[in-house]
Amino acid sequence: MEGGEEVATVRGRPAAVVVVRRWEELYRRGGFCDRYLNQVAMHKDSGSSDTSNYLGRIRHRKRSSENVNLSFQVSADANKANGSKLLVNDSNKYKSMLIRTYSSVWMIGGFTFIIYMGHLYIWALIVVIQIFMAKELFNLLRRANEERQLPGFRLLNWHFFFTAVLFTYGRFLSRQLVNTVTSDKLLYQLVSCLIKYQMFICYFLYIAGFVWFILTLKKKMYKYQFSQYAWTHMILLMVFVQSAFTVANIFEGIFWFLLPASLIIINDIAAYFFGFFFGRTPLIKLSPKKTWEGFIGASVTTLISAFMLANIMGQFQWLTCPRKDLSTGWLHCDPGTLFKPEYFSVPRCMHQWFPWKEVAILPVQWHALALGLFASIIAPFGGFFASGFKRAFKLKDFGDSIPGHGGITDRMDCQMVMAVFAYIYHQSFVMPQSLSVEMILEQILRNLTFEEQQFLYEQLGNIFQARQLLQA
Numbered sequence: 001m002e003g004g005e006e007v008a009t010v011r012g013r014p015a016a017v018v019v020v021r022r023w024e025e026l027y028r029r030g031g032f033c034d035r036y037l038n039q040v041a042m043h044k045d046s047g048s049s050d051t052s053n054y055l056g057r058i059r060h061r062k063r064s065s066e067n068v069n070l071s072f073q074v075s076a077d078a079n080k081a082n083g084s085k086l087l088v089n090d091s092n093k094y095k096s097m098l099i100r101t102y103s104s105v106w107m108i109g110g111f112t113f114i115i116y117m118g119h120l121y122i123w124a125l126i127v128v129i130q131i132f133m134a135k136e137l138f139n140l141l142r143r144a145n146e147e148r149q150l151p152g153f154r155l156l157n158w159h160f161f162f163t164a165v166l167f168t169y170g171r172f173l174s175r176q177l178v179n180t181v182t183s184d185k186l187l188y189q190l191v192s193c194l195i196k197y198q199m200f201i202c203y204f205l206y207i208a209g210f211v212w213f214i215l216t217l218k219k220k221m222y223k224y225q226f227s228q229y230a231w232t233h234m235i236l237l238m239v240f241v242q243s244a245f246t247v248a249n250i251f252e253g254i255f256w257f258l259l260p261a262s263l264i265i266i267n268d269i270a271a272y273f274f275g276f277f278f279g280r281t282p283l284i285k286l287s288p289k290k291t292w293e294g295f296i297g298a299s300v301t302t303l304i305s306a307f308m309l310a311n312i313m314g315q316f317q318w319l320t321c322p323r324k325d326l327s328t329g330w331l332h333c334d335p336g337t338l339f340k341p342e343y344f345s346v347p348r349c350m351h352q353w354f355p356w357k358e359v360a361i362l363p364v365q366w367h368a369l370a371l372g373l374f375a376s377i378i379a380p381f382g383g384f385f386a387s388g389f390k391r392a393f394k395l396k397d398f399g400d401s402i403p404g405h406g407g408i409t410d411r412m413d414c415q416m417v418m419a420v421f422a423y424i425y426h427q428s429f430v431m432p433q434s435l436s437v438e439m440i441l442e443q444i445l446r447n448l449t450f451e452e453q454q455f456l457y458e459q460l461g462n463i464f465q466a467r468q469l470l471q472a
Helices: 015-028 036-041 049-085 091-117 119-141 144-149 153-172 174-180 185-196 198-215 222-251 255-278 292-313 364-377 380-392 408-430 437-447 450-471
Strands: 282-284 287-291 342-345 358-361
Touching (some): 119 222, 222 255, 255 292, 287 380
């Protein structure tokens, strides 16, 4: 060899050539790796031309193999992209759909049973939902390291939570509570006193929590504690302000709670299935899985369902009668003009398609169309808001308490928006605007003591007797 250097040989062949051939064999068997370069580098100085030839052939084969693998990868990606449109090939989506459907059936079944139980049980369900929602939202900004340095700080969140419960429902359910305890004079006086000073009691509890928070401030933890304080108040604003309207709807008549809630459920289910089978065009970037096909299909389905469900639910006094107390007995009342059918004649030109000459429509069905329009167009933006919120915190779901759906908050985002609209719509367009006997009685029971109410009763009796004498 040149320079008088000796080249290592194996069975009369250059060692470098042998090494390269062995790595080439491993490469063909699928065991090739880049470590062969280090092995070959040890023999670069051998001066063997065969080595460079073999290395060139192997590099060429490696590049060819990489090109083949790349083409296979592109082909696989293309098949995957096509598979997203051809859902028959996507077993994961069908599995997710089955889990989601199974959970939905259980939720709808449990919801129907609670509706059957009555107003008080529905209210209890709302409180339970609020507790789970608050728990999920409290945990979003929770940090384990900081919490360990602040023992008992989490209790402060729940102190504010239950203070909000007392304030909210004490205001909305004072009339029902008073009507429930009228048979017991002592209990009636106690409840009347609590209602009268309810706002002061709640304010005192809030100030106690405020002082508690100030006393727990700890050096180097100020930023975390104040962020938690602000976050707690934001949660209470989101959860209670809107849920309180839900409870108010319940006691105005289950109809005004059940119909809006059902329309949101129907819209959600219809959007899912229309988007699942026909979805092609993305609707909004905040929620990539939402499609225009699902949105439009769900809107049409929701409007039709609103008109039909209002007619069905309007037939039951259990759903249409308002609840004046907190009892659980069956209700009987005059349903009012909204729930009494009006008959419309079918035009003669349509008799060949319709077997009926008259169609009975409840006036409340026209109001239901307004609710359905809001549930299909505006309420979904509550879901979009929640999607943006989760993206801000890099979350897929608020929780995992409902298989296939996420957390309770994931199911209630649109419901809260709908509940506020249903209450405002009912108060603006359904409730009589003038003073009624019920409204006056509510003010009397709410603001007058038992002795003042008794004095008012005696004065009214004297007025009636004087009028009877004048008429005689």
